[in-house]
Amino acid sequence: MNPAKIFLAAFLVNNIILLRYIGLCPFFGVSTRFSTSFGMGMAVVFVMMMATFVTFALYHLLLIPLNLLFLRTAVFILVIAALVQFVEMFLKKSFRALYSAMGIYLPLITTNCAILATTFLVIDYRYNLFQAMVFALGTSLGFTFVILIFSALREKLEYAPISPAFRGYAIAFIAAALVSLGFLGFIGLFGLSL
Amino acid sequence: MIRRRPSRLKYLLDGIILENPILILMIGLCPALATSLTARDGLGMGVAASFVIITSNIIISLIRKIVPDNVRIPVFIIIISTFVTIVDYTLQAYQPALYQALGVFVPLIVVNCIVLGRAEAFAYRHGVFDSFLDGLGKGLGFTLILFVMGTAREFLAGGTFFSKSVGIEFLQKNGILFMIFPPGGFLLIGLLKALVNKYVKLE
Amino acid sequence: MGDKKESPVRPLIVLGAVSVISAFLLTWVYISTSTKIEWQRGEAINSSLASVLPQAKRFEKIETVDVWVGYDGENKKVGIAFTCAPRGYGGPIGILCGVDLEKKVTGIRIASAAEGLKETPGLGAKVREADFRQQFIGKERDEIRLKSEGGKIAAITGATISSKAVTEAVREGITRYEEFLR
Numbered sequence: 001m002n003p004a005k006i007f008l009a010a011f012l013v014n015n016i017i018l019l020r021y022i023g024l025c026p027f028f029g030v031s032t033r034f035s036t037s038f039g040m041g042m043a044v045v046f047v048m049m050m051a052t053f054v055t056f057a058l059y060h061l062l063l064i065p066l067n068l069l070f071l072r073t074a075v076f077i078l079v080i081a082a083l084v085q086f087v088e089m090f091l092k093k094s095f096r097a098l099y100s101a102m103g104i105y106l107p108l109i110t111t112n113c114a115i116l117a118t119t120f121l122v123i124d125y126r127y128n129l130f131q132a133m134v135f136a137l138g139t140s141l142g143f144t145f146v147i148l149i150f151s152a153l154r155e156k157l158e159y160a161p162i163s164p165a166f167r168g169y170a171i172a173f174i175a176a177a178l179v180s181l182g183f184l185g186f187i188g189l190f191g192l193s194l
Numbered sequence: 195m196i197r198r199r200p201s202r203l204k205y206l207l208d209g210i211i212l213e214n215p216i217l218i219l220m221i222g223l224c225p226a227l228a229t230s231l232t233a234r235d236g237l238g239m240g241v242a243a244s245f246v247i248i249t250s251n252i253i254i255s256l257i258r259k260i261v262p263d264n265v266r267i268p269v270f271i272i273i274i275s276t277f278v279t280i281v282d283y284t285l286q287a288y289q290p291a292l293y294q295a296l297g298v299f300v301p302l303i304v305v306n307c308i309v310l311g312r313a314e315a316f317a318y319r320h321g322v323f324d325s326f327l328d329g330l331g332k333g334l335g336f337t338l339i340l341f342v343m344g345t346a347r348e349f350l351a352g353g354t355f356f357s358k359s360v361g362i363e364f365l366q367k368n369g370i371l372f373m374i375f376p377p378g379g380f381l382l383i384g385l386l387k388a389l390v391n392k393y394v395k396l397e
Numbered sequence: 398m399g400d401k402k403e404s405p406v407r408p409l410i411v412l413g414a415v416s417v418i419s420a421f422l423l424t425w426v427y428i429s430t431s432t433k434i435e436w437q438r439g440e441a442i443n444s445s446l447a448s449v450l451p452q453a454k455r456f457e458k459i460e461t462v463d464v465w466v467g468y469d470g471e472n473k474k475v476g477i478a479f480t481c482a483p484r485g486y487g488g489p490i491g492i493l494c495g496v497d498l499e500k501k502v503t504g505i506r507i508a509s510a511a512e513g514l515k516e517t518p519g520l521g522a523k524v525r526e527a528d529f530r531q532q533f534i535g536k537e538r539d540e541i542r543l544k545s546e547g548g549k550i551a552a553i554t555g556a557t558i559s560s561k562a563v564t565e566a567v568r569e570g571i572t573r574y575e576e577f578l579r
Contacts, residue, residue, distance in 0.1 A: 073304055111307055173380050276422055351518065
């Protein structure tokens with residue numbers, strides 16, 4: 001599959017939040033404000049790209065040759081957790097500006113299913129390294145795109161007259177239903193599908 | 195006023211409604227939407243995740259006194275991923291059809307906020323039996339919601355229950371397919387949440 | 398501030414111990430279940446192989462690809478069967494396809510919803526129905542294309558994506574694995 005198609009599929013057609021249902025916890029937790037969504041989005045792009053690269057390398061250079069495939073889950077999640085720790089420490093020391101923009105979201109990302117799911121999917125889809133990185137980029141940007149849209153929506157929702165039972169998460173889910181419905185329309189774009 | 199220690203049973207019962215992980219605590223959402231397409235898948239996922247929550251709660255509680263604070267997260271992760279891998283391979287061996295249907299969400303149990311959340315918030319600070327009850331309660335609450343959603347979606351979309359038709363011809367021919375697509379899942383959980391908001395009064 | 402009392406070695410020991418125990422446990426689980434898992438995979442395939450390549454009396458799997466070669470009672474090659482899982486509308490569609498020595502399709506089997514098929518029930522999932530699958534039988538590679546693209550396979554109304562995915566995958570499979578028919 002050519003890279004443009006992989007990217008488009010990951011970004012829109014198989015959007016990780018709205019069509020794969022992955023990455024929902026941070027999605028609903030962080031998308032209340034545009035600024036927090038942006039920070040989280042940046043952190044996700046950053047971590048997802050690195051995590052995909054490292055786990056891909058580990059899988060092909062270590063797990064396969066040593067026949068340790070059953071350790072995939074454990075190894076991948078530990079790598080992601082460690083990676084996030086190092087990135088946070090590194091940013092704190094050397095790139096203060098960047099750290100203040102997205103640093104606080106980093107620990108939350110360890111349990112972000114989106115990262116782990118992406119590392120698994122690139123293996124299941126049998127991508128090569130380049131394709132895997134394109135997929136990771138598309139997925140993380142798709143994630144960011146959706147939480148940004150959503151934060152704008154939720155900021156507006158706060159001023160809307162909504163009955164008490166629906167306020168908060170309930171109306172957020174229903175709003176997500178509608179946005180997801182829109183995204184469903186992307187299936188079939190350029191011949192791509194779930 | 196004399197405060198009595200909360201009864202043990204509370205740990206168990208809370209998880210089911212008052213502190214239901216999905217509808218009250220708002221954690222563990224991903225699998226709730228993705229694996230609740232049918233009653234069987236919802237139940238299967240619920241049981242698999244419950245196994246992990248309960249066993250990791252127990253083990254973590256058992257060793258809580260010897261695990262230093264600064265390495266607790268990696269230790270939790272190792273323990274949890276071990277149990278997830280056990281569930282993974284057990285399903286592959288004994289329930290391959292269910293395993294195929296659940297797909298990538300089986301290994302994703304390792305990042306299910308419920309598991310790590312309870313380990314950190316409860317198991318690390320409570321005794322083994324209490325942790326077991328807490329895990330069981332949260333697991334039951336989680337499974338309940340997944341099963342209810344799975345049943346509802348399967349039923350509305352095609353009039354079936356566990357893939358067997360329930361005899362309502364209208365739904366079989368004109369099912370609301372919307373329900374098994376992502377928007378349907380989001381809508382259903384939104385409505386459930388609104389219901390809970392209205393009728394479940396928290397202290 | 399009282400950290401000076403704690404040995405820095407202790408956390409490492411605990412971490413190490415937990416890792417080692419986990420590794421053992423995992424290895425044990427892997428070994429205990431691997432035979433059953435292999436058997437499961439074998440079962441799932443074996444029961445279906447005969448249905449897609451009826452002329453064959455026994456099958457032999459080729460080592461590195463998803464292809465089985467079928468032999469008759471006199472150990473003569475009669476055809477092959479291959480699996481593939483193209484992306485459909487809702488997810489991957491599990492397909493098992495049999496091809497005879499004349500490169501014509503002899504049978505085709507598609508995974509059910511219970512086995513993970515995510516196509517829309519009543520629409521895309523209709524690719525499982527006999528009417529659709531029957532079209533492939535007896536056709537050669539170049540005829541296996543949707544009618545709208547010059548071939549002989551009629552797509553299911555309202556389920557073009559699912560129909561196309563199956564059609565393309567079967568044709569590509571024949572192309573990719575025809576070497577095993579010689």
